[in-house]
Amino acid sequence: MVRPEEFRPFFAALARDRLAFPRCAQCGRFHWYPMPLCPFCRGSQIVWTGVAGLGRVFSWTVVRHDFDPVLRPPYVVALVEFDDAPGVRLVTNLIDAAFEPLAIGMAVAAVFPAAGERVLFRPVR
Amino acid sequence: MIAIVGVGETIPVRVSQKDVRALCLEASLAAIADAGLNCADVDGIVTDAGIMPGSVPADWMAAQLGIPLGFSASLSYGGAGIVAAPMLAEMAIRSGRAKAVLFYFGVDWGSRPGGPYAFHDAYPAKRVFEKPYGFSAQPAYFGLWARRYMHEYGLTDDDLADLVIAQRANALRHGGGQVTKALDREGYFASRMIADPLRAADCCLITDGAGAYLMSSAERARDCRKPPVFVRGVGFASIPVSGDDVFTQPSPLLVTPAAAEASRQARGRAGLSLKDVDFAEIYDCFSISCLMQIEDLGFCAKGEAAGFIRERGIGIDGGLPVNTHGGLLSYSYRLGIEHMVEAVRQLRGEAGAAQVMGAQVGLVGGFSPPDYAVALLGR
Numbered sequence: 001m002v003r004p005e006e007f008r009p010f011f012a013a014l015a016r017d018r019l020a021f022p023r024c025a026q027c028g029r030f031h032w033y034p035m036p037l038c039p040f041c042r043g044s045q046i047v048w049t050g051v052a053g054l055g056r057v058f059s060w061t062v063v064r065h066d067f068d069p070v071l072r073p074p075y076v077v078a079l080v081e082f083d084d085a086p087g088v089r090l091v092t093n094l095i096d097a098a099f100e101p102l103a104i105g106m107a108v109a110a111v112f113p114a115a116g117e118r119v120l121f122r123p124v125r
Numbered sequence: 126m127i128a129i130v131g132v133g134e135t136i137p138v139r140v141s142q143k144d145v146r147a148l149c150l151e152a153s154l155a156a157i158a159d160a161g162l163n164c165a166d167v168d169g170i171v172t173d174a175g176i177m178p179g180s181v182p183a184d185w186m187a188a189q190l191g192i193p194l195g196f197s198a199s200l201s202y203g204g205a206g207i208v209a210a211p212m213l214a215e216m217a218i219r220s221g222r223a224k225a226v227l228f229y230f231g232v233d234w235g236s237r238p239g240g241p242y243a244f245h246d247a248y249p250a251k252r253v254f255e256k257p258y259g260f261s262a263q264p265a266y267f268g269l270w271a272r273r274y275m276h277e278y279g280l281t282d283d284d285l286a287d288l289v290i291a292q293r294a295n296a297l298r299h300g301g302g303q304v305t306k307a308l309d310r311e312g313y314f315a316s317r318m319i320a321d322p323l324r325a326a327d328c329c330l331i332t333d334g335a336g337a338y339l340m341s342s343a344e345r346a347r348d349c350r351k352p353p354v355f356v357r358g359v360g361f362a363s364i365p366v367s368g369d370d371v372f373t374q375p376s377p378l379l380v381t382p383a384a385a386e387a388s389r390q391a392r393g394r395a396g397l398s399l400k401d402v403d404f405a406e407i408y409d410c411f412s413i414s415c416l417m418q419i420e421d422l423g424f425c426a427k428g429e430a431a432g433f434i435r436e437r438g439i440g441i442d443g444g445l446p447v448n449t450h451g452g453l454l455s456y457s458y459r460l461g462i463e464h465m466v467e468a469v470r471q472l473r474g475e476a477g478a479a480q481v482m483g484a485q486v487g488l489v490g491g492f493s494p495p496d497y498a499v500a501l502l503g504r
Contacts, residue, residue, distance in 0.1 A: 003249075003253060007250070032370070032374055033250035033254060033369050033370055035367075039365070059269040059270070059272045059273035059276070060269065061265055061321050061323075062318075063265050063319075063320050064318045064321070065262070065264065065317075067242055067261065067262040067264075068259040068262075071258075071259035075259055077259060077268075077269070079269055079373055087374075087376070089373050091254060091255045091258050091373060093259070104273065104276045116257070118257050118258070
């Protein structure tokens with residue numbers, strides 16, 4: 001299945017260990033997920049904008065049931081927000097999170113695993 | 126105005142020996158017989174627009190019933206489609222395009238590989254940006270919502286337990302559902318964690334089964350076998366957020382999309398207020414989503430559902446009986462067709478030990494994000 005064209009810049013950034021999100025050139029707002037038109041003003045000129053990779057946990061859950069053919073439970077799914085990309089909430093996994101209790105608002109930083117097209121996050125002390 | 130003149134359902138089970146087409150046919154025949162009508166009396170079909178077209182298409186049903194369709198239509202998928210269907214039937218009946226419109230819906234998510242979890246694979250962004258992180262099952266979505274709701278409104282595990290235990294008690298009084306085991310607080314806390322803070326007891330069942338209802342004009346309904354249940358008002362609303370984004374991106378996130386607007390429309394069309402509602406069948410895919418809908422439909426203010434449940438009571442004898450059959454949590458998970466069937470039975474006085482005494486008006490809420498539908502039904 002062909003991956004929608006508007007998804008590709010995200011993975012191009014990941015390949016350089018960078019995180020970037022789509023932003024409308026017309027109204028200046030970020031949106032997520034990627035889509036052909038800005039959902040706020042219908043602008044069609046979307047500029048992918050790099051962010052620092054520091055975020056805060058909006059919410060989290062520990063998945064304990066074996067739903068997934070690849071990931072083995074338990075694993076932590078978090079929804080992360082970014083000060084430098086307001087409006088984006090990124091689904092990710094938290095790693096190295098055992099040393100302190102998970103909490104909403106916790107500061108987290110992006111980690112780019114060597115293999116696979118993923119970005120993970122770990123707590124920032 | 127139109128009326129619901131017949132209802133039918135299969136006995137809900139985790140895994141059926143029948144395929145989903147046979148289940149939908151069985152429920153449809155039961156609904157037609159319940160009305161005291163024949164297949165030849167049916168001239169219109171409405172079903173959902175998302176799930177049935179690929180598994181039990183209307184043309185197959187029409188062929189089995191032997192009816193030349195004069196009208197066929199669909200709106201939304203799953204929950205909202207099930208509850209909004211009378212809106213389409215009313216258009217057809219009022220314009221003279223159909224006299225008796227059948228709605229049917231069924232799932233085989235108990236026996237189908239992937240079950241309910243495979244459903245969201247159809248969404249491109251979910252497949253690319255969520256599945257690699259193990260975020261593809263509905264309990265994980267609502268686990269995130271529940272955790273955030275706890276943070277914003279001070280909800281506790283005990284509050285979720287209150288709702289789950291009350292619905293289980295309703296299910297045992299009804300007696301026709303999939304779960305027959307009582308649940309107390311100790312049992313709730315012993316229920317295994319699926320996606321924190323949601324336990325197995327907070328998640329709906331998984332079911333093979335179907336349900337159906339038959340609609341006609343109010344005048345014609347009086348000639349049918351059972352007392353008519355009138356469709357007093359239907360509301361249908363949506364927000365312009367795709368199915369890819371709706372579980373994670375809307376701001377604010379802790380509002381059931383479109384539920385307030387659908388509720389407002391239904392009340393306006395019916396000329397009723399929520400004070401007139403004697404019971405409610407609400408789309409309880411998870412404890413947290415039912416709790417949020419109680420707020421978003423307007424029964425109480427945002428953040429106050431736990432107190433509302435505790436003080437008002439949602440049991441059969443409570444101030445607002447909710448999910449009188451036990452709901453998706455404790456009766457069956459057929460995406461809300463069981464809610465329509467149960468509401469009709471309540472209003473006919475056919476609900477047996479689960480009967481809400483003197484029930485005159487029932488509300489049914491159907492949720493399939495980003496859509497929501499509300500039906501106000503009355504005697």
